[in-house]
Amino acid sequence: MPLNVYLSGEIHTDWREQIIDGAQGLDVTFNSPVTDHAASDDCGVAILGAEPDKFWHDRKGAMVNAIRTRKGIEDADVVVVRFGEKYKQWNAAFDAGFAAALGKSLIILQQPDHDHALKEVDAAALAVTRSPDQVVEILRYVLTGKLPG
Amino acid sequence: MPLNVYLSGEIHTDWREQIIDGAQGLDVTFNSPVTDHAASDDCGVAILGAEPDKFWHDRKGAMVNAIRTRKGIEDADVVVVRFGEKYKQWNAAFDAGFAAALGKSLIILQQPDHDHALKEVDAAALAVTRSPDQVVEILRYVLTGKLPG
Amino acid sequence: MPLNVYLSGEIHTDWREQIIDGAQGLDVTFNSPVTDHAASDDCGVAILGAEPDKFWHDRKGAMVNAIRTRKGIEDADVVVVRFGEKYKQWNAAFDAGFAAALGKSLIILQQPDHDHALKEVDAAALAVTRSPDQVVEILRYVLTGKLPG
């Protein structure tokens, strides 16, 4: 049983690498959004031409990125959404809602101080984790039945 | 052509009332989450019994609220999501993602200072509005073909 | 927002009547399986002719009952499944699984001594209740935002 896992959300720390490294040897395919922040912001105008209005500059980029993120979520069995300490991160919550409506297995990765603010998101998830390691342990258990320790 | 409209998001101002008042005379049915903040937070434990751990206190409430919010979104033709000036509002973005995945017509109501943070959410919407009045004008136009002025 | 609620499971006590009575005044339509035990067991052969083999006797009846139960579940917004103290009640768990796969809001009604045996079923539900009254309070809150007390 191979698993396809999409890693959504925060792009400022190396949590994706920690999960991918930890999951080595497991039959998992990982996908992610483009995590190069500047490229992600400017992809629309870089390819399709400049926009004087920042609103449409952002729109063009968000739509190009959506080609990748929708494919990533639609192909996934499991969607992991990481909420970091800073920023609004509405795209992370949007991805979580999108994945939930498609019936994907949702794993949230966040610290306890956000528990109350994320309670609706958490309630749609099958696991709320506190570290990349816990995500890895879930994937390992799901695929092999082995628990840590 | 009657419209079913779900009003999601910020619960601290009277934007819902403004839209509902403005839309009087139009063939629209409005639904909303429970907007009594205390009731919404405590509904789970008030009905199903107290929890010593705040995490499960929140979970019980979020799940009971989900009965209403999922029904509201699934029944809707149009989902309006309002992002206010404050708070994380991840449940609003979650609802937007949920609605988008179900193919609902999405209208976002937010101020320009959030444009960049909401660019992925906006890109999934059919309109980005700045006031309840603009939402009303869209509903009026969609139902009657009449423009303001 | 009217709610359509299907009441599945145990047929030996008056829990359905308690819920229906308690919900008077709320905009709820209730549906149930046929709760006349003898009729439910024999409907197949009574209408379509006797079977010497009990296996096919049961099959004919279960298929006729399925016309009603599938319609009831498919039309429902909320499926309440009651597990009683006795019997295998596999049809109740089957209904819960069927409703879960269709994305219905699931409410389980059962006593704590069955918590462990029902953990997978409970984990698919939005509420685990201990009395018909709690079910009524959830429906009231979902429809009106009012909490008990």
Add this chain to the structure above:
Amino acid sequence: MPLNVYLSGEIHTDWREQIIDGAQGLDVTFNSPVTDHAASDDCGVAILGAEPDKFWHDRKGAMVNAIRTRKGIEDADVVVVRFGEKYKQWNAAFDAGFAAALGKSLIILQQPDHDHALKEVDAAALAVTRSPDQVVEILRYVLTGKLPG
């Protein structure tokens, strides 16, 4: 025509091994839940942290297991559900209902003394079998057209 078969239900006897052994040489991929009973019960708390309340202990585990069981059922062409002689086995009946709602081909494996209690479940199945061998013979016939003997 390769077949993907999910083996749900009773975990106390070696029926899964009998089917997998018997089906050697056939183009079948088998998946199952985690059948290590202790691991299955404790996976939630072992990975995500202890819970003082057994109800939430069970919930955490059931949700982690659901990542695997839902994937297993959703990927399957055929879902075999085995009901043993003992225990409530509500998760088995839940899986059967879930699979039926998704339109999977359902094969039930159970002894005749449970026929009446399982009549609704059986009525949703394409075959009711009495031994792992019969399941193997069905898979062989479906894939090769060859009958036993």
Add this chain to the structure above:
Amino acid sequence: MPLNVYLSGEIHTDWREQIIDGAQGLDVTFNSPVTDHAASDDCGVAILGAEPDKFWHDRKGAMVNAIRTRKGIEDADVVVVRFGEKYKQWNAAFDAGFAAALGKSLIILQQPDHDHALKEVDAAALAVTRSPDQVVEILRYVLTGKLPG
């Protein structure tokens, strides 16, 4: 629980009238194909212009009739398909397959001499009936829980 029932198949006897008459007082809406044989055969060319080639004459009519039959089947909770004694009746079997794929509750009405020829169709049905009266009794039981006699 109102039922929407589509009556498909044989158009040479009054079985539809018998069912509709028998079901008086029950909360059932009946729909049927056009049962005027000449109109059904010629509707395409009568409205859209003559065709010299009988193949396209038939095609035009079959497509116009499909507007009604697809709507009828898609709206139905229960599809009753009657196979008469004569003719190929492939459109009846086609409707049965169409309804089965949509997950409709299927009731077949046919005489025992066709049992073997209809075994695949019957196997997709929830009831195989021998008279319009049995169909009526099923509808009555499904809606009221009352058995005949």
Add this chain to the structure above:
Amino acid sequence: MPLNVYLSGEIHTDWREQIIDGAQGLDVTFNSPVTDHAASDDCGVAILGAEPDKFWHDRKGAMVNAIRTRKGIEDADVVVVRFGEKYKQWNAAFDAGFAAALGKSLIILQQPDHDHALKEVDAAALAVTRSPDQVVEILRYVLTGKLPG
């Protein structure tokens, strides 16, 4: 059997009125896009604010109109698409493709000189008509079984 009919396409002649008038007395609900050409072109900027770039001016309007057209098509049983003598009319063909993918019954209304250019669109339709009157006759036949003359 009431029918919901969406009238898409050309907005320069009174073909919609002819169909609606002709269908008086039939159980049909008609919906259409906004047919006020100026309003349809400018609705986006009139409500949401001017755009210096015509491309985004058009985009804003097209998205607001999509709220109505998608609702109209999704609610419809039958989608009639009229291609006039002039203009590109790509939105009409887009609506036809959208309706076809949703499995709607499609009726095309066009003159023979466009037959070859419309052959892929026609091939997805259940009727190709030459006059509003033929559309009316189809609706009448579908609802009443009566043919003209």
Add this chain to the structure above:
Amino acid sequence: MPLNVYLSGEIHTDWREQIIDGAQGLDVTFNSPVTDHAASDDCGVAILGAEPDKFWHDRKGAMVNAIRTRKGIEDADVVVVRFGEKYKQWNAAFDAGFAAALGKSLIILQQPDHDHALKEVDAAALAVTRSPDQVVEILRYVLTGKLPG
């Protein structure tokens, strides 16, 4: 673009072999029902035990065969349904209806004397063919763009 093609219907002539032979070199995977008539009739009782009543004998077999035929149709891009000169062949028409409802591309293979009786089935198809060779030529054209001759 590989194609998955299901060959349904008549089992008394070698039309399947003709198509499979003719399609050699094309990127097509073919699937079929079990075409050993005796095995197909008796598979249920041969595996699951004898039935004194021919009705249930047939039912058991039809349900086992359905595991294969449903998988075959659901996996297919193209469903070819062959109607022979003799017999009722209601299972062929049932398969055609099932495939049509799932949106499969349908090719019918039949002789002109059945045109009128098959008009509803033909009207749901993308091609009506008269020989296995024509089916092969369609598959070749669809995959390579090459026409015969």
Add this chain to the structure above:
Amino acid sequence: MPLNVYLSGEIHTDWREQIIDGAQGLDVTFNSPVTDHAASDDCGVAILGAEPDKFWHDRKGAMVNAIRTRKGIEDADVVVVRFGEKYKQWNAAFDAGFAAALGKSLIILQQPDHDHALKEVDAAALAVTRSPDQVVEILRYVLTGKLPG
């Protein structure tokens, strides 16, 4: 993350080759309609027999072509639709609508003079491009995160 891309629309220039060449080294599978204009027009009658009436000549061909185009669109993650300078190109707009209704990521390739006529089509797309090169750059960015230059 491999991408499946369908290239729909104009067949008179080498835009498909430009995209396919430009995308070399990327993990993309491309599919297209048959672009041999004569073969595409005549495939129906060439395989299935001549038709005296051009309308049915066209119909037969359009239906055979639909086997390929529907498969191509349904399998695609991304549908690129090219509108050329000339002709009605209603099949291109039809494909765009079909793809939009299936939730495919849509990329339009057209010149600015068609912007107004294509505004509804563009509004359903995630990118409006002016050259095959821009399409290639989008695919490269989506798959690798790399921007041009």
